Amino acid sequence: MTIRRRLYLTLEPTEKGGVLERIFEFFLISIIILNIFAVILDSVAELRSKHDALFVKFEFFTIIFFTLEYIARIYSIVENPEYSEPVKGRLKYMRQPMAIIDLLAFLPFYFVFIDLRFLRIFRLMSLFRLFKIARYLHALKIFKRVLTDRKEQLVLSFLFILFVLTIISFIMFYAEHDAQPDKFSSIPATMWWGIATITTVGYGDMVPITALGKFLGGLFAIAGVGLLALPAGILSSGFFELLHVDKSKEVKKCPHCGKEIHE
């Protein structure tokens, strides 16, 4: 086996991986998780000022590591029949969402050593490091598939929620604006109340105080339960179908002739 092939098999997560692949996978996931912790803990002011040197060192190590990982992936991807052409195949792979995330997880950070003025933007860029774990998150695949299967229905129900939200916010704005001009200041501002109510989050930072506002708000709160039953029902049935698909794949037999029926 060539080194390139060995590299490819090591980097690509497969069902039955070899020892080397498992070790690398464990190591990569560890680095990503450590990075996620670093991103999270770096936002805590006390920790950042205290362990600044440690964060910088780990940052340095991460950039090098992610760069090497990216180069290795681009180098070895031609072993995959889908991306077998040396130039075209590699460019095609580089346009894949996961490859773009991999690139953005290290590339912008080289500039942090050149110009510190854009530190804030670099911090936002570390979001891509969080997304690197997505390659290993199986639940994401289930979620993605349900979202794809039910895309049309979900878009329709999202538009419908948006429509109802606008109507509700329109009415509540006119009901509450005079009593609370600073809180129910505009329809977009009232939408914040509308979302908090129909999702039943109910922060309580915006609450109707007039009798009319409370009456309408109460009706909308009850209606909200029905409204969100639409996407929740779509998602639930989507998950249910996906999770039970193996069972329903059982081979059925025709009761008349006894032969198997493949649907």
Add this chain to the structure above:
Amino acid sequence: MTIRRRLYLTLEPTEKGGVLERIFEFFLISIIILNIFAVILDSVAELRSKHDALFVKFEFFTIIFFTLEYIARIYSIVENPEYSEPVKGRLKYMRQPMAIIDLLAFLPFYFVFIDLRFLRIFRLMSLFRLFKIARYLHALKIFKRVLTDRKEQLVLSFLFILFVLTIISFIMFYAEHDAQPDKFSSIPATMWWGIATITTVGYGDMVPITALGKFLGGLFAIAGVGLLALPAGILSSGFFELLHVDKSKEVKKCPHCGKEIHE
């Protein structure tokens, strides 16, 4: 094809529309969406004062456009076999909810140029412009059909919720009124707490403070989950049936012997 027929086919949204119909549909939806945005943004005080001239111009254009659209619809509707009679058919169409919304989306606004004192009422009237999008909202049809199919059950569960809400508010009023006479001031006022609790919105603007009130409130909060499981279950099963009805209605045939299989 007569102009009237062409007009009718252009205005009426059908499954397989021609190019002209699609262009008009796209244009009309754009105008409506722009109007929705105008209604929303007009409520933001800073934007209104700043871009007043623009809003007035767009308002002028909208009124003319919606008037012409309405006249065209009334003129061409006789092409529809359901409304074929020149006078009776047109009057019948004008009584349809969508036609009334179309009319109210422009007619009252002619008076805004005559008398500005009723500006507030005109603003409320712009709600009908939001509703014009309903013609193109497919999720609304699904929702409407589920509501129609389960009407009786939903009305019953709504009455039941109202009944339980009244009982809960009655009890909580007597439990909390003495401790918080300004908040739990009456049974209708306590219903606001009741709705926020059984829908689990929980704004927090009204919260029991006595031991008895908290004990009863806690019981009602847990019971509320069960209570709203009633309409949520009805709606969920309604959506489920509607979304799966096509699949289950197909008659299956054995591919070997050709006979139908009724499971």
Add this chain to the structure above:
Amino acid sequence: MTIRRRLYLTLEPTEKGGVLERIFEFFLISIIILNIFAVILDSVAELRSKHDALFVKFEFFTIIFFTLEYIARIYSIVENPEYSEPVKGRLKYMRQPMAIIDLLAFLPFYFVFIDLRFLRIFRLMSLFRLFKIARYLHALKIFKRVLTDRKEQLVLSFLFILFVLTIISFIMFYAEHDAQPDKFSSIPATMWWGIATITTVGYGDMVPITALGKFLGGLFAIAGVGLLALPAGILSSGFFELLHVDKSKEVKKCPHCGKEIHE
């Protein structure tokens, strides 16, 4: 037909009622609903002081009416085969929950004219007038049947929720008591937070402020979703079964001998 029999048929709500029965039913429901409104509006201080004379007159009328209704029911109930014995049957009927509610809806109010000191207790007694509507609330029957069918499972899940609630409140009390001794003052006090969290009501009057409290509280909030999925699932499946029971009652046939199978 005797007067007693006619009276019985008029009072008892049946599927296919005669004209007299329908008129009486409509009249009785109207009186009850007016009473519900009276009970609710009587709690609004401004309305009570303003329309005091009206409330007293309506109260007087209601007591007389409910008394006559009760006497008529007791007199005519012997027409029902279940309560046919003149004394024993009537006493058996008087022990039925609905008959007790009917009695308590008027009897205690005779004393209000004798001694006004117990006005508060009389007000609480008017709860029984709200419950009189239960006879005509069909959704209540569905709810009652689901509660009866799933009684054991619901009691078990209620005990389980109580158990988890106690454990959660125990832990949160020790996590937050030192930081907020006035809010998380005891385990029973912490249970109020626990209920608000696991039902996702989240009033916000009690919120953990320590890092440990927030970490544990966050875990409990997520776990709460799973916890209440237990009774919600039991109730949902109960409603589903009840609402679809007619469909499943379709006669099935044995595929071997073709005869009908009554399960």
Add this chain to the structure above:
Amino acid sequence: MTIRRRLYLTLEPTEKGGVLERIFEFFLISIIILNIFAVILDSVAELRSKHDALFVKFEFFTIIFFTLEYIARIYSIVENPEYSEPVKGRLKYMRQPMAIIDLLAFLPFYFVFIDLRFLRIFRLMSLFRLFKIARYLHALKIFKRVLTDRKEQLVLSFLFILFVLTIISFIMFYAEHDAQPDKFSSIPATMWWGIATITTVGYGDMVPITALGKFLGGLFAIAGVGLLALPAGILSSGFFELLHVDKSKEVKKCPHCGKEIHE
């Protein structure tokens, strides 16, 4: 029957218990429930100071009782074929979770009479007394079995929620930190907002105030409904299957020809 066997049959809860077993079970459950009440009420400062002597006496009685119960269990467990070996079997039983809970429910409390400095730790230890009731909580078994059956799916969806929670908190931190540096102080602090939002608890102690924060927060609140539909759906379908498994496993027979019908 030997005393040891009788003791074993008395202590071990079986389906068809004898009179002695039922009396002991009732007595033990009563002691545990009284202990749960003692633990709860002991946290109420007024009650503790008032009834201190009573609590100490009950504590003394409980320790003795739980000690004797534990010794009796260890002594008699060899009657169970699974733990029949005198030494090995007893040690194996002592490592069971319920046996550890039984031990920790009394052992640490002996030290309370020696050194009162660790009173706080002893109080925390009383959590194990709450857990003793678990042996008799049937709903816990259902919950446990569903959790075991769906373990993998639940862990995956929990990791997915954690991932989305981190992404959401990352974004909201950068959107709100400048406007509210004291509330949205770090990503871990923002996670508290994230959990309150995606679970729809919505305490309202942390609420975005910027336009961007409200827009993103609104999107995340709506998305949260879909996100928690994942574990809720898994648990619901798990409970459903468990509760209906007995019914569906029955083999149906045609009552006419006696042959089995496999649907």
